[in-house]
Amino acid sequence: MQVDRRNFLLSATTGLGTVWLAANWPAALSASAHARSAALSPKPPKFEFFSDEQAAEVAAIAARIIPSDDSPGATEAGAVYFIDRGLITIGPEAQPIYRDGLVEFQQDFKAMFPEIAKFSAASAAQQDQFLRSQDQPDAPARRRNRPANGAPSFFETIRAHTIAAFLVDPESEYAGNRSGVGWQLIGREPAHTFQSPFGFYDKNYPGWTAVPANEKSK
Amino acid sequence: MKIETPKYRPSDEVDFVIIGSGAAGGILAKELGGHGFQVVVLEQGPYLTEADFIHDEIKVLQQDLLTNHPKLQPNTFRKTPADKAKPQRALVYGRLVGGTSVHFTANFWRLHEIDFIERSKLGAIPGANFVDWPLTYSDLEPYYTKVEWEIGVSGLGGASPFDPPRSKPYPMPPLPVKSSGVLFERAARQLGWHPFPAPMAILSEPRPGRSACTNCGFCLAFGCEVGAKSSSLATAVRMAEKTGHCEIRPNSYVHRIAMDDRGRATGAIYFDAQRNVQFQKAKAVIVSANGAETPRLLLLSASKQFPDGLANSSGIVGKNLMLNSGAVSVGVFDEPLNDYKGYAVSRVLHDFYELDVQKLGFYGGGGLDARFDMTPIGFAMGALPPGSPRWGNDFKTALHHNFTRSMEIFGHGTSLAVETNSFSLDPELKDAWGLPALRMTYKDHPDDIKLSNWLGARSLELLDAAGARQKWTFPVTEQEFAVHLLGTCRMGNDPKTSVINTDHRTHDVRNLFLCDGSSLVTSGRGQPTMTIEALAFRAADRITALAKSGALSPT
Numbered sequence: 001m002q003v004d005r006r007n008f009l010l011s012a013t014t015g016l017g018t019v020w021l022a023a024n025w026p027a028a029l030s031a032s033a034h035a036r037s038a039a040l041s042p043k044p045p046k047f048e049f050f051s052d053e054q055a056a057e058v059a060a061i062a063a064r065i066i067p068s069d070d071s072p073g074a075t076e077a078g079a080v081y082f083i084d085r086g087l088i089t090i091g092p093e094a095q096p097i098y099r100d101g102l103v104e105f106q107q108d109f110k111a112m113f114p115e116i117a118k119f120s121a122a123s124a125a126q127q128d129q130f131l132r133s134q135d136q137p138d139a140p141a142r143r144r145n146r147p148a149n150g151a152p153s154f155f156e157t158i159r160a161h162t163i164a165a166f167l168v169d170p171e172s173e174y175a176g177n178r179s180g181v182g183w184q185l186i187g188r189e190p191a192h193t194f195q196s197p198f199g200f201y202d203k204n205y206p207g208w209t210a211v212p213a214n215e216k217s218k
Numbered sequence: 219m220k221i222e223t224p225k226y227r228p229s230d231e232v233d234f235v236i237i238g239s240g241a242a243g244g245i246l247a248k249e250l251g252g253h254g255f256q257v258v259v260l261e262q263g264p265y266l267t268e269a270d271f272i273h274d275e276i277k278v279l280q281q282d283l284l285t286n287h288p289k290l291q292p293n294t295f296r297k298t299p300a301d302k303a304k305p306q307r308a309l310v311y312g313r314l315v316g317g318t319s320v321h322f323t324a325n326f327w328r329l330h331e332i333d334f335i336e337r338s339k340l341g342a343i344p345g346a347n348f349v350d351w352p353l354t355y356s357d358l359e360p361y362y363t364k365v366e367w368e369i370g371v372s373g374l375g376g377a378s379p380f381d382p383p384r385s386k387p388y389p390m391p392p393l394p395v396k397s398s399g400v401l402f403e404r405a406a407r408q409l410g411w412h413p414f415p416a417p418m419a420i421l422s423e424p425r426p427g428r429s430a431c432t433n434c435g436f437c438l439a440f441g442c443e444v445g446a447k448s449s450s451l452a453t454a455v456r457m458a459e460k461t462g463h464c465e466i467r468p469n470s471y472v473h474r475i476a477m478d479d480r481g482r483a484t485g486a487i488y489f490d491a492q493r494n495v496q497f498q499k500a501k502a503v504i505v506s507a508n509g510a511e512t513p514r515l516l517l518l519s520a521s522k523q524f525p526d527g528l529a530n531s532s533g534i535v536g537k538n539l540m541l542n543s544g545a546v547s548v549g550v551f552d553e554p555l556n557d558y559k560g561y562a563v564s565r566v567l568h569d570f571y572e573l574d575v576q577k578l579g580f581y582g583g584g585g586l587d588a589r590f591d592m593t594p595i596g597f598a599m600g601a602l603p604p605g606s607p608r609w610g611n612d613f614k615t616a617l618h619h620n621f622t623r624s625m626e627i628f629g630h631g632t633s634l635a636v637e638t639n640s641f642s643l644d645p646e647l648k649d650a651w652g653l654p655a656l657r658m659t660y661k662d663h664p665d666d667i668k669l670s671n672w673l674g675a676r677s678l679e680l681l682d683a684a685g686a687r688q689k690w691t692f693p694v695t696e697q698e699f700a701v702h703l704l705g706t707c708r709m710g711n712d713p714k715t716s717v718i719n720t721d722h723r724t725h726d727v728r729n730l731f732l733c734d735g736s737s738l739v740t741s742g743r744g745q746p747t748m749t750i751e752a753l754a755f756r757a758a759d760r761i762t763a764l765a766k767s768g769a770l771s772p773t
Binding site for chain 1: 272273274275276277281374376377392394395396397398399400401415432433434435443551553554555556557558559560594595597598599608609610611613614617618621622
């Protein structure tokens with residue numbers, strides 16, 4: 001058992017887990033039922049946590065974390081809606097990270113580009129230049145945009161949430177990974193049933209043959 | 219089909235109350251119920267079924283849909299008894315009917331002969347509480363076979379030259395090989411090693427009420443939606459219910475074993491779903507709550523009569539915790555493996571089961587397996603090569619290329635028992651019911667770290683021989699997180715150095731039995747569930763014989 005990997009997969013101590021943890025799971029279930037009914041509603045979704053201005057910035061950041069190029073990205077996956085809904089339902093603990101983090105994020109942005117009103121108004125190249133300055137996963141805990149209690153930084157939080165929005169099971173209730181665009185990108189077919197051969201290397205497998213016992217060695 | 223099962227009242231004095239419905243508790247309930255004993259199984263988690271098992275990584279992995287929840291049941295961690303433990307999630311186990319067997323990988327390796335007698339062969343190891351088992355492989359062999367046939371294990375007997383003797387073949391053939399298995403098999407043979415089809419507690423052929431594996435790809439950490447994974451839920455729990463003598467009572471969180479003045483267990487005190495306190499009376503108590511919760515319950519049951527905790531005259535309840543060591547390596551290949559399809563592991567090798575201590579300078583042994591057990595979000599967050607882009611167009615490109623082309627080699631190995639490695643009660647932190655939280659104290663024996671690095675190096679050799687374009691090993695660090703919970707109420711003949719005897723009866727209380735990962739004396743090479751289940755079948759035989767002979771009745 002390898003500890004770092006297990007920590008990641010099962011105990012969820014990275015950004016994603018820390019901020020999405022709900023107080024208890026029955027509450028999370030009813031919250032996700034709410035999210036599902038909202039997602040299925042014919043009306044265009046309204047933001048529940050973000051103001052329209054905040055939502056525009058979050059969408060702009062998510063769109064650089066997983067850009068839309070020759071294939072869909074965070075925008076098409078509905079990342080900003082997924083995050084907004086998540087902050088109301090399953091992960092209200094992360095609300096302060098967004099509320100305060102967005103303010104500091106824009107302040108830092110203005111320090112780098114004083115002539116540009118806000119992050120979402122910048123060019124993609126300018127946005128990427130700024131995000132590189134924000135992406136410091138190993139920075140000490142007291143730097144700005146990183147709460148002192150060891151919680152992940154604003155950038156690490158929105159990065160994790162954008163990835164979750166892009167790659168979550170499209171059948172789940174959060175209305176992320178819209179139309180399965182994230183799974184299409186990584187090549188994960190959405191079916192529940194698969195048959196062998198699965199991939200290139202098992203296609204022409206000749207079948208199991210035993211190794212003669214006299215080859216037994218240490 | 220809903221099975222009609224008896225409903226006992228807590229005031230009914232049933233024959234057995236079993237605490238925990240996982241790998242051991244399910245089998246004990248099935249066996250004892252099958253002998254006509256009245257059995258109540260108290261399970262702290264909910265009773266979920268296949269229809270509840272979803273592919274939602276957020277709910278399952280991040281929100282602990284199936285597992286102990288860190289907000290309800292927080293715990294603390296420290297490396298040594300000299301440190302003050304800090305709140306830090308240190309363990310995961312299945313908290314639902316079926317226990318951890320619901321979400322496990324389902325690797326089902328028997329122990330080998332050497333595992334039971336290794337202390338005699340090698341002598342003492344400094345810094346380790348290393349002893350022989352009071353049982354041998356031949357004592358357990360019939361029960362391993364029983365597990366394979368009754369629970370449903372797929373595999374190919376005799377395919378590994380290192381396998382211990384078996385009295386019967388597997389009941390069904392191995393599952394179909396995956397691309398990771400083919401690459402592993404070819405490369406291992408090139409290196410002169412002996413890969414073989416992985417024995418898995420997953421059906422390759424349907425059984426009544428259960429589908430064969432449909433290869434859905436959400437296996438480790440997820441519940442099986444078609445009942446193909448041979449969890450306690452899909453197998454023993456339902457068989458127990460069908461006996462007509464067994465009630466599975468979910469949402470029942472036991473926090474004390476009740477005792478009378480004569481030193482006999484009289485039942486289990488628990489919180490029901492509404493957090494009302496209930497007392498289930500029983501003639502005998504069996505604790506199968508896992509290697510963390512079993513010792514915790516004994517310690518929580520301290521009284522004037524048993525000030526250091528129940529069944530703890532030895533003072534070792536909770537001690538000698540073993541987690542299994544290991545290392546994970548990842549390889550990226552030119553063509554798509556699509557290894558997300560299917561169950562996790564299709565090929566294994568045991569060439570390194572018994573390593574030469576003199577030659578290598580450290581104790582240990584293990585096995586390697588070929589697998590892919592990462593789900594999409596987890597992969598994107600943690601499984602790209604070191605130094606890969608973390609966002610932007612290049613991140614997208616890497617995700618697109620690597621998800622279908624990656625596989626893992628997982629090296630599984632021994633842990634040495636160290637007396638100070640333990641589960642105990644935290645003196646300050648409480649859980650949501652106001653009970654003392656678990657405190658884990660753990661620092662790997664230095665040989666475990668050396669073994670992990672050694673297995674990681676073999677994995678890289680193997681990935682190299684397989685033609686991996688890129689390969690790396692996750693860094694081996696001292697473990698601070700427990701998945702396998704072993705050895706904390708060990709079996710032995712001497713009441714001074716063990717908690718239970720070979721009948722799983724506690725040395726101190728004649729109608730109290732313990733059976734789960736806590737019973738193990740050594741760690742094995744990394745896949746404990748098969749042995750926990752074989753022990754449970756054997757314990758059921760022993761307990762049945764004792765009960766029928768009147769040896770559990772008041773004297």
